[in-house]
Amino acid sequence: MKIHSSEFATSAPDLRQSPPANLPEFAFIGRSNVGKSSLINMLTMRKGLAKVSETPGKTQLINFFTINGNWNLVDLPGYGYARVSKGKRADFNVAVADFLEKRESLKHTFVLIDSRLPPQAIDVEFIRWLLTTDVSFSVVFTKADKQSASKTQASVHRFRKDVLAMVTPAPAVFISSAEAKTGRKEILGHIDSLLG
Ligand SMILES: Nc1nc2c(ncn2[C@@H]2O[C@H](COP(=O)(O)OP(=O)(O)OP(=O)(O)O)[C@@H](O)[C@H]2O)c(=O)[nH]1
Ligand SMILES: [Mg+2]
Structure with missing residues (x-):
């Protein structure tokens, strides 16, 4: 998979205000600060495309980036920081849950986990x-x-x-580093195979 172009398309606070669902989409989710925005920049080789911060809670909106004019990367606000909702949908953003559940063009989601930590309750809850x-x-x-x-x-x-x-079936697993550019080929290869 070669990336010829990557551009910021738009931001939306929720599913209802998201752009038309006319391109296949790949979303990135995980705890605040886990490195979602950094991974998007690494995959596109565009350092400032998605906004990165040392402070958790940087990405507050759903951000859409159009790749090669024909598919989207979706940067989602992280969970575990801004406690927007409590209760039955676990401790993460209602807008994110809604987007993941109902977005028609969503092809696949990458769940990001900090490789340095033992399994965290909130990640387990999210995957459940x-x-x-x-x-x-x-x-x-x-x-x-x-x-x-x-x-x-x-x-x-x-x-x-x-x-x-x-x-079941066991999900694919990738190891990444935005810093060392590890995992780029594998993740883009996975996207390529899902785009068919
Ligand atoms: N060393 C190293 N630092 C990283 C890596 N990925 C992200 N970081 C750092 O971790 C911090 C958070 O990165 P972000 O990409 O903003 O994390 P995020 O998941 O988008 O966070 P929110 O938008 O707050 O949900 C930043 O200081 C990044 O530079 C990585 O692979 N290696
Ligand atoms: Mg972010």
Whole structure:
């Protein structure tokens, strides 16, 4: 998969105000600060395309980026920081849940997990909720440059065993670093295969 062009399309606060659902879409979700926006910049090789910040809660709107004029990357506000909703939909943004559940053009979602941490309750809860929907997803372990490869492997192994063992078919798993540009080829290859 070669990226010839990538451009910011628009932002929307929720599904209703999202642009027409006329291009296949790939969304990025995960805890605030896990590296969603950084990953989008790494995939597109455009440093400032999506806004990145050291402070969690940077991405507040649903941001759409059009790639090669024919598919979209969707940068979602993270969960676990701005506690917009509590209760039955777990502790994450209602607008995000609504988007993931109902967006007609959503092809696939990448769930980002910090590769340095043991399974976090909020991530487990999020994946449990995701499994109640029809959303197709894979898992990306981020910030792999921040620790040794063996620590990352151990973390991925534990997550697979403790969290993903219950998921059939087993989701694809990727290891990424926005810093070292790890995982770019694999993630873009996955998108390519899903675009068919
Ligand atoms: N070393 C390293 N730092 C990273 C990586 N990915 C993200 N970061 C840093 O982590 C912080 C958060 O990154 P963002 O991409 O803004 O995270 P986000 O998931 O979009 O966060 P929200 O928009 O708040 O939900 C920034 O300081 C990034 O520079 C990575 O692969 N390696
Ligand atoms: Mg962000």
